[in-house]
Amino acid sequence: MLFFIGRRLYQAVLVMLTVALIAFAMFQYVGDPVANLAGQETTLADRELLKERLGLNDPVLIQFGRFIANAVQGDFGISYRMRVPVRDLIAERFPATLELSIMSAFLALLVGIPMGVYTALNRDSWLSRSFMTLSLIGISLPTFLIGIFLILFFGVMLQWLPTFGRGEVVDLGWWSTGMLTSSGWRSMIMPAITLAIFQMTLIVRLIRAEMLEVLRTDYIKFARARGLSERSISFSHALKNTLVPVITIIGLQIGSLIAFAIITESVFQWPGMGLLFIQAIGEVDIPIMSAYLLLIGFVFVVINLIVDILYYTIDPRLRVEK
């Protein structure tokens, strides 16, 4: 067990270093940060001076080494654009993204699982067919289009819901939450739905497919033969066995929630990390971009690790192989 985890950890570090190197290499070519740091009347000499002081004239490897050494100590440098430590910015923005992601994951599961189970159990009912059609449409709608149309209908035409931001937030020391005010909840609705729709359709289809597989297995047939009720077969046998692979895949999907949050956050001006990242790209704010990619990489590595360990504990066959 220890050996297994150790190996995975070693691989995780390798992955992180690769991510860091790729991210860092990319940033060398995205643009010139000095063009943004300086005002329009800054002279060439002053621009050069600034470049020198930022260490942008050092060899790439030295810059990379410095970056890693600092990142390990939790220092991601200073945002070129906002001139405050990136660590503080990320800490400020992280709660917004996490609350949004969790809300939409919750939403997607709450609606997706029952729909998936229903469509698997009643394959040919018209309701299943319309669920499946809906989920197809959901998969075929790009996230940004959903967001734009929601804003147009519920924000501008009907004026029911706020169209941007988190509403009023309450500061709980190091965590700022929008879940304690009504305006915070109202602001959450549209972004959460926008972000949830794609995941939801995915979950519906996943659950349906897995469940159909399970319903075909011998032990379900055997349970039927034993005369167990359809209901008990569906829920205690089929669904339970469906959930194991589904949960792991959903775990991995949290990662894509964070990635798709980039689009949702920029449509709704949600002050999370995705918005920070997209704005940083526009302004060539290298430290923020590096920190974001490293953080996302870290989240993925941790989720993967958990999933691997879960598999290891659940599936004894994996242990034999080692």
Next chain:
Amino acid sequence: MKMKSLIIAGVSALALGGLSLPATAQTFKFAFQADAGSLDPHALFETFTIGLLANIYEPLVAYDRDMVKVPRLATDWEIVSPTVWRFNLRQDVKFQNGNDFTAEDVLFSWERMGSEGSDLKSVAATIKNITIIDDYTIEIETPVPNPIFLNDLTGMFIMDKEWSVANNTTEASSPADAGRDGSFATSNTNGTGPFMLESRQPDVKTVLVRYDDHWNTDIATNVQTVEFTPIGQAATRVAALLSGQIDMVYPVPVQDWDRLNNSDGVNALAGPEARTIFLGMDQSRDELLYSSVKGANPFKDPRVRHAFSFAIDVNAIKETIMRGAATPAGLMWAPQIQGFNAEANTPHPFDPDKARSLLADAGYADGFTVTMDCPNDRYVNDEKICQAVAGMLAKVGVTIDLLAQPKSLYFAKVLAQSGYDTSFYLLGWTPGTMDVQNVFSFLLACRNEEGTVGGFNLGGYCNARVDELGEIIASETDVDIRQAAIDEAAQILKADAGYIPLFQQPLSWGVRDGVSVAQRADNVLDLRNVVMP
């Protein structure tokens, strides 16, 4: 302290006459497309940053709502000799932490502006020396006679020396120092202005509150709290105004004006901005970097430059893309700029046949291909304008390869640091000093090696006579002689077709009904002029 603020509140209520007592706390919420770069008044010389900080910090001389220069921390001044100005400073002014404002603070602020991390070194350089006569009198010496010295002073915010020393922020914070020692002023403020910083989350929200002990009790505003939110997406910004969450947003896309004006409770507020949008052509290289023409530079031939001018229908761009809201321009500087002469501002006529024949004369009867650089997030509808220009040039046979990029990439490519890597480009310019001299020094002067003049003359336009006239304009204090020089230069520029001015872009704000704001030509929102219902 408490007592005093009560008295002042009473006085200001009296001064405002008919207005009711400011007992209800008025909160004004506004949104802009980006956040201020820093709260350090000397860290970034950028319009919005300086404009926001002008509510917290104050200069000796400032622009009022109509862009007229008015005394602010100075009460009056006289010119002692062509290079020496004597200023009397306002007494009884207190910084927001209670410290007195004195001549020491002016000297300190000037020195701080010249420190290494400052982005206002060019402004600091307009002063050679400051002599303190007494606590409230100073003499400022300029390196040369400077007709626009007062304009230069408007960008020079005064900080409190004691506070800066106590907080170890006596030098302007360079981006490289952020978050380390000496960057206190990046996120903390202590000015003399009518508003104080209450809280700030960069890029999320900045809250200002009224400074009750402000020296000026008759400024118009009745606002007690200001909430500023940066909103990057134009659609989101407009939606926020329409849905009633925000009192004022800017900029509003010009195409959304009708929508605002047709909606209840909000209105579009439009006016001409002092920013001139123009096209530039590389006239310095012997062969264009990005063109089908090899071994020659077609833009070196004035006929080609004129042909481009004739080919572009500025009015069509104005009517469609700008929704009628641009002011076609014949000059490189706007009507609001000191030195403007309406007679010289006739726009270039649109005449595609003339353009074709000029191109044929120049030996390009079949046209040629050239790449055009264009920003896509800097000016009002910039990319759409470039697309339209490409369409119009196509009709006279010139093929444009359009390279539209975000401003960070665009400026990195076309500016001096990449060696002016462009053949044909679109750029906009507002002279920071609101005087024409700024246009001469940045856009019209021949470039020099050090990049100290002509820094934004990306096409390398160079005419010796214009340079001479520029010298006169920089130092001549006689208004008539100066204007004659400006007019002569304008004529030469037009004959050369050194640039193709298109128009002044519109200011475009969206405001809730009942909220009164002053729309300044430099696109600055001065909270002193905001009155809530």
Next chain:
Amino acid sequence: MRDFWKRFFGGDLWWSFKSSPIVVIAAITTFVMVFSSVFANIVAPYNIFDLTQFELMDSLKPPAWMERGEISFLLGTDDQGRDVLSTILYGSRVSLMVGFFSVISAMVLGIIVGLVAGYSGGWVDAVLMRIADVQLSFPAILIALLVNGIISGLLPGEAQADLAVYVLIIAISLSFWVQYARTVRSSTMVERTKEYVQAAQVIGLPQPLILLRHILPNVMGPVLVIATIQLALAIITEATLSFLGVGVPPTSPSLGTLIRIGNDYLFSGEWWITVFPGLALVILVLAVNILGDWLRDALNPKLR
């Protein structure tokens, strides 16, 4: 080959196709859209790349059936005076091209990696699958953003606009290849042990021949299913990248770029600039998705 079609029309696949009207409609829709965009220069009323064909003063005209609309601009015009119908046809061509070619190249790459990994096993397999694992844990859109950023950063500015389409294809295919590799690998591992492969090995056929002639045809079923579903995903990914502003430029627009441009006019009432390309995108993706769904169910013997 004739055998193949005979099997096809006589087989279950054709039967299940015929019996579902939705699938037939989806197939027809896909065909019409693919056909009209491939031959856009014949079908479209205007050539959007010929800048002399449109006038700025014609801009922002509403669809023909509305007031102020003109029959010569059936679906209205955009901000540059371009005919919206024509931009959609040319735009779909770019979208389909990016989608199609990125799926093809992802497929080729994935199949090669999968075959090699599955057939050779050992450390080759371990290394390749480790790379696949790492990549699979990142969402495709993030990888596409990253690859797109790296490649366009490496290109000089003036080449970016011209090569944007190819950059997108590379970016999307590099983020999509893993699924094929994994599927092909597991099928290959099963096929490898079968007698016909062992027989081929015994008679001394070269390894590439075994892989291509004997194993590949047997793993193509699931690969085709993945390809159809990924075609839809690739089109959406392209649209999203273009919406975020890192895709193809407005001068040679894709559906995503058209939606981004139109987005500026949503509040001003010129809805047709964004709604029609949006609808075209949704219909196209939906049709492809329906086909993919059907193909997966039809090819999965367990579901019959």
